[in-house]
Amino acid sequence: MSRITTTFAKLQEEGRKALIPYITAGFPFAAITPSLMHGMVEAGSDVIELGVPFSDPMADGPTIQKAGDRAIANGVGLQQVLAYVREFRQRNQTTPVVLMGYANPVERYDQIHGQDRFVNDAAEAGVDGMLIVDYPPEECEEFAARLRERDMDLIFLLAPTSTTERMQQVARVASGYVYYVSLKGVTGSGALDTAAVEAMLPRIREHVSIPVGVGFGIRDAATAQAISRVADAVVIGSRIIEMLDGQPHEKIVPLTIDFLRGVRKALDA
Numbered sequence: 001m002s003r004i005t006t007t008f009a010k011l012q013e014e015g016r017k018a019l020i021p022y023i024t025a026g027f028p029f030a031a032i033t034p035s036l037m038h039g040m041v042e043a044g045s046d047v048i049e050l051g052v053p054f055s056d057p058m059a060d061g062p063t064i065q066k067a068g069d070r071a072i073a074n075g076v077g078l079q080q081v082l083a084y085v086r087e088f089r090q091r092n093q094t095t096p097v098v099l100m101g102y103a104n105p106v107e108r109y110d111q112i113h114g115q116d117r118f119v120n121d122a123a124e125a126g127v128d129g130m131l132i133v134d135y136p137p138e139e140c141e142e143f144a145a146r147l148r149e150r151d152m153d154l155i156f157l158l159a160p161t162s163t164t165e166r167m168q169q170v171a172r173v174a175s176g177y178v179y180y181v182s183l184k185g186v187t188g189s190g191a192l193d194t195a196a197v198e199a200m201l202p203r204i205r206e207h208v209s210i211p212v213g214v215g216f217g218i219r220d221a222a223t224a225q226a227i228s229r230v231a232d233a234v235v236i237g238s239r240i241i242e243m244l245d246g247q248p249h250e251k252i253v254p255l256t257i258d259f260l261r262g263v264r265k266a267l268d269a
Helices: 003-014 033-042 062-073 079-089 102-111 116-124 141-149 165-173 194-205 221-228 240-244 248-269
Strands: 018-024 048-051 095-100 130-132 153-155 178-180 213-217 233-236
Touching: 003 018, 003 062, 003 178, 018 033, 018 130, 018 240, 018 248, 033 079, 033 130, 033 248, 048 079, 062 240, 079 095, 079 102, 102 116, 102 130, 102 194, 116 141, 130 233, 141 153, 141 165, 165 194, 178 194, 194 213, 194 221, 221 248, 233 240, 233 248, 240 248
Parallel strands: 018 048, 018 233, 048 095, 095 130, 130 153, 178 213, 213 233
Antiparallel strands: none
């Protein structure tokens, strides 16, 4: 059983919802990521989504694109991301870490290091799940099976435009949790329509039996609390990156802890 499944089962027993912050690995400074991950846990986060920097992130808006460009300029690629996870695991063996990114870095990693090396190296580093935006469920059942063999989950996106057929395809392959993209568009865009999310989640749950997290557009504690009434998890990314952009090194972790503690308090209220 994966750490993600164990975490969601514990939260369900406690009647609590998962807080899942996202940060681009290597942003805003190359070496700060493990400390930032520990700070997120200290603030009450249940799962950490760690963005893998990529030069052409088509699902991401300008905020995360800029963060990815900064991380790449800082010399951060997939090898460095795995090193951050290994460093995090030296002090934390329980909090799930999900890598979120695109197919290109994963496939390039295997081209350089050998077939299936990414799955093996990710498992050994302590990764618990993968969300690869441009891997459609109908084309990666084998990849999902390889991850499950190493107690890792393959997580998929669903959107307001997802058909019943797509939900069923995702349900066959996904494990861990499903990430519902609450807005049409890229990360950080638009205002969240909580009523539309409330209407969509029962449709998803007709086909998907694993937990459903909601992201894109959650920017504060009040919105997170509203979404948590219907979702199993809330995902916050762009707002954290905007908050940290331009801050000095010593303020990065304290600002993140303060913000996430407020969200955690709202979720538990």
